[in-house]
Amino acid sequence: MTQLSDSGSGARTHLDVRDLEVSYTERVQVLRGVSFDVAEGERVGVVGPNGAGKTTLFLALSGVVTPATGSIWIEGEAVLPGTFREDVGLVFQNPDHQLFCPTVEEDVAFGPRNLSLAPDMVSARVAAAMAETGVTELADRVPHHLSGGEKRMCSIATVLALQPRLMIYDEPSASLDIRSRRRLIKFLLASPATSLIASHDLELVLEICPRTIVVDGGRIVADGPSREIMDDAALMERHGLERPHSLVPHVVPHHHDL
Amino acid sequence: MHIPDGILPGSVCAAGYVAAGAATALSLAVVRRQADPHQVVPKASTLTAVFFVASWIHVPIPPASVHLVLNGLLGVVLGPFAFLAILVGLFFQAVLFQHGGLTTLGVNATLMGVPALAVGALFGLGARLWVRSSRWAAVFGFAGGSLATVLSALGFAVVLVATVPAALDPSLRTTGVTALTLAHLPLAAVEGVFTAMVVLFLRKVQPDLLHGWRR
Amino acid sequence: MAPVIDLDRYSGLDSPVHRLEPRSRLLGFAALIASFAVVHNPVLLAPMLGLAAAAVVASHLPWEFIVRRLRAPMVLVLVLGVVLVLASGGEVLVRLGPLAIHADGLGQVGVIAAKLAAIGAVALVLFGTAPLPTTVVAMRRLGLPSLIADMIVFSFRAFHQIGVDLRTMRTAAGMRGVRWQNRHPGAPSRLGTLARMVGSLFVLSNARAEQVHQAMLLRGYSGDAPLGPPRPVGPASAAFVVLAVAIAVGLVVAEWQLGVAG
Numbered sequence: 001m002t003q004l005s006d007s008g009s010g011a012r013t014h015l016d017v018r019d020l021e022v023s024y025t026e027r028v029q030v031l032r033g034v035s036f037d038v039a040e041g042e043r044v045g046v047v048g049p050n051g052a053g054k055t056t057l058f059l060a061l062s063g064v065v066t067p068a069t070g071s072i073w074i075e076g077e078a079v080l081p082g083t084f085r086e087d088v089g090l091v092f093q094n095p096d097h098q099l100f101c102p103t104v105e106e107d108v109a110f111g112p113r114n115l116s117l118a119p120d121m122v123s124a125r126v127a128a129a130m131a132e133t134g135v136t137e138l139a140d141r142v143p144h145h146l147s148g149g150e151k152r153m154c155s156i157a158t159v160l161a162l163q164p165r166l167m168i169y170d171e172p173s174a175s176l177d178i179r180s181r182r183r184l185i186k187f188l189l190a191s192p193a194t195s196l197i198a199s200h201d202l203e204l205v206l207e208i209c210p211r212t213i214v215v216d217g218g219r220i221v222a223d224g225p226s227r228e229i230m231d232d233a234a235l236m237e238r239h240g241l242e243r244p245h246s247l248v249p250h251v252v253p254h255h256h257d258l
Numbered sequence: 259m260h261i262p263d264g265i266l267p268g269s270v271c272a273a274g275y276v277a278a279g280a281a282t283a284l285s286l287a288v289v290r291r292q293a294d295p296h297q298v299v300p301k302a303s304t305l306t307a308v309f310f311v312a313s314w315i316h317v318p319i320p321p322a323s324v325h326l327v328l329n330g331l332l333g334v335v336l337g338p339f340a341f342l343a344i345l346v347g348l349f350f351q352a353v354l355f356q357h358g359g360l361t362t363l364g365v366n367a368t369l370m371g372v373p374a375l376a377v378g379a380l381f382g383l384g385a386r387l388w389v390r391s392s393r394w395a396a397v398f399g400f401a402g403g404s405l406a407t408v409l410s411a412l413g414f415a416v417v418l419v420a421t422v423p424a425a426l427d428p429s430l431r432t433t434g435v436t437a438l439t440l441a442h443l444p445l446a447a448v449e450g451v452f453t454a455m456v457v458l459f460l461r462k463v464q465p466d467l468l469h470g471w472r473r
Numbered sequence: 474m475a476p477v478i479d480l481d482r483y484s485g486l487d488s489p490v491h492r493l494e495p496r497s498r499l500l501g502f503a504a505l506i507a508s509f510a511v512v513h514n515p516v517l518l519a520p521m522l523g524l525a526a527a528a529v530v531a532s533h534l535p536w537e538f539i540v541r542r543l544r545a546p547m548v549l550v551l552v553l554g555v556v557l558v559l560a561s562g563g564e565v566l567v568r569l570g571p572l573a574i575h576a577d578g579l580g581q582v583g584v585i586a587a588k589l590a591a592i593g594a595v596a597l598v599l600f601g602t603a604p605l606p607t608t609v610v611a612m613r614r615l616g617l618p619s620l621i622a623d624m625i626v627f628s629f630r631a632f633h634q635i636g637v638d639l640r641t642m643r644t645a646a647g648m649r650g651v652r653w654q655n656r657h658p659g660a661p662s663r664l665g666t667l668a669r670m671v672g673s674l675f676v677l678s679n680a681r682a683e684q685v686h687q688a689m690l691l692r693g694y695s696g697d698a699p700l701g702p703p704r705p706v707g708p709a710s711a712a713f714v715v716l717a718v719a720i721a722v723g724l725v726v727a728e729w730q731l732g733v734a735g
Contacts, residue, residue, distance in 0.1 A: 059644075062648055064648070086649070090648055092641065092645055094641075096673070096677050097641040098645045100646075100666075100673040101669055102462045102463055102669070113659075113661050114649055114651050114652075114661065115650050116657040116658060116659040116660055142463050144463050144676050144677075145463075158649065159649070162649060262546040262549055263546070263588060263589050263596075264550065264587070264588030264589030264592060265550065265585050265589075267511075267513065268511030268512075268513075271510045282621075286620060297686070299623050299627065300683065300685055300689075301679055301682050303624045303628045303631060304627070304628070304631050304635075304678040304681065304682040305679070307627075307631035307632050307635050307678065308671065308674045311635045311636050311639055312674070315671075317664070317667075335675065342620070342624060343624070345621070346621065346625055347628075349625065350625075350628065350629070350632075353480065355545075356542045356543060356545060356546050356593055356596075356597075357545070359546075359592065360592065360596050361506060361507070361592055452664055452667070455664065455668030455672075456668045456672045459668060459669050459672035460672050460675065460676070463672065464676050467675055467679060
């Protein structure tokens with residue numbers, strides 16, 4: 001398996017997906033012929049309408065869902081279908097699905113403890129993950145009592161504690177207030193991990209991800225530099241999206257008088 | 259611990275419905291005395307749904323793997339509403355999954371629901387103790403979970419052994435009851451531990467979900 | 474882990490049973506089921522099974538649907554049957570080493586299995602030929618307290634979401650290293666993890682329920698939602714109720730007479 005990257009940056013290929021096809025029993029094909037690769041440390045936005053197959057793709061990358069055909073390689077190792085992989089960190093859309101311990105600290109420690117790491121290693125990882133996400137002061141709080149933004153950062157911390165090689169974020173900015181969203185963006189910009197970020201928040205993707213993949217109807221319909229892709233109004237509209245406001249040239253007055 | 263259709267004589271089924279009817283009427287009366295019972299319906303219904311979904315969880319107790327019953331847990335969380343929740347939960351299990359019978363709904367509801375009410379009442383009475391101390395909360399939780407299971411198992415054993423094998427030697431009946439009840443002790447222990455864990459969790463996270471909680 | 478809820482799958486078919494007025498359907502089949510619970514004499518097993526089969530045929534429900542759903546309780550009953558067959562008294566049919574198969578036991582297993590099949594099949598006909606909320610409304614009109622009717626409807630709606638929540642939580646936990654089958658030594662206890670998930674489900678669902686309740690209050694709900702006018706009972710439905718109740722009474726009387734005579 002060649003380690004050369006197709007991304008053109010000379011960095012090692014981190015994630016390589018070839019001809020991935022996934023079907024569930026009720027529907028015919030949720031993902032078809034999906035192929036792409038991601039270099040180490042790259043941040044890639046994944047956009048597309050609801051039902052396009054983004055979540056299914058993420059579950060396949062995590063080993064949760066078994067593909068019908070195709071292959072997934074992470075750092076040269078194949079993802080075996082049907083086995084959960086702790087080296088892929090998936091941050092779910094709803095943090096309530098990932099937070100269930102009585103304190104934040106226990107929740108962040110849960111992952112490392114399941115790997116049977118020594119207690120001092122567990123503490124070290126917990127401290128590091130909480131520091132990176134800025135939730136150290138929340139360590140003794142009850143996750144269920146936290147605000148949306150705090151929950152979001154805590155759920156990211158619980159995943160980071162496993163030190164995954166690949167981070168995947170499913171709608172990370174959904175329901176966040178402005179301040180929390182900004183904090184999330186700062187975190188993502190500082191994070192060195194290879195990341196896939198699915199979001200309807202196109203401005204966020206534009207700000208954080210140099211590269212964007214557009215998924216529609218189970219296929220990748222575009223893959224390239226974010227600005228180029230999102231500036232293509234026809235392409236965006238064809239796939240249930242639209243050009244982010246910041247890319248619309250402020251030449252012709254287009255703000256409606258409310 | 260759900261008795262399927264076909265096993266019990268019609269008279270026992272009828273008696274079960276009478277007993278369940280009485281317990282239902284009693285529960286409704288207690289619930290209606292609260293300010294607005296319909297306030298509690300969404301909460302009780304959701305918790306019924308959680309009980310129903312959670313009862314699909316398999317716990318391996320060698321040599322088999324069993325479903326948790328969780329009637330003790332319902333008792334400590336819902337108090338007087340527990341019987342109604344169990345009745346509705348059992349109705350769904352019978353109708354949606356053919357787990358437990360329709361003709362035996364009355365019997366099953368009584369045997370599972372009455373211990374739940376008893377456990378809930380005891381839990382409520384002990385509130386002063388477990389509100390202050392997590393150790394007491396664990397004790398009450400364990401006692402509630404395991405006691406509800408033991409009482410239900412005992413009830414089921416008595417009903418089954420008394421009504422089913424018509425030609426069974428009477429001396430074997432006591433052995434039968436004892437054996438069936440003892441066979442449920444491992445499950446009772448697991449339910450006790452599980453209930454204690456959930457009680458401790460709720461006490462920390464949202465204690466007003468526990469029956470009898472007051473500041 | 475979670476079984477699929479597909480009871481409503483055939484509730485939209487068009488059959489004589491589907492076309493019955495809901496209260497009549499409920500009363501008639503409930504009477505039959507109650508009478509099946511009383512049946513014990515082997516002579517009545519054939520008519521009982523015949524009636525159940527007739528109900529299934531009239532409902533157009535696929536036999537595969539009925540058989541699949543009755544498989545699990547049948548297995549349970551057969552396990553019990555093994556105990557009965559070996560342990561009950563009476564005439565011994567066959568000896569297998571130290572074990573003896575008793576005729577009485579065999580007879581009892583047959584009766585139990587037949588009753589389970591008949592009751593189960595008719596119950597599926599009753600509940601599978603209309604959406605559950607329709608049947609619950611019929612139950613309410615026939616006297617079910619509205620509090621319980623509301624609980625049934627709300628719980629039914631909540632299952633799907635809560636099932637999704639639990640499944641997602643378990644997936645998320647699996648991705649954080651939980652091995653439900655072979656636990657790593659030193660990893661947190663699985664029972665403890667489950668307990669916290671169930672506790673979290675209680676907390677989450679309760680919060681959601683309060684929101685739903687508020688939304689309902691804003692739309693005028695005050696408990697005891699008024700039911701619209703009931704569907705009129707047509708001649709077919711009336712005839713069905715009369716016939717079903719008559720058959721049910723007949724079965725009970727026959728059982729009693731046979732019991733007295735035998």
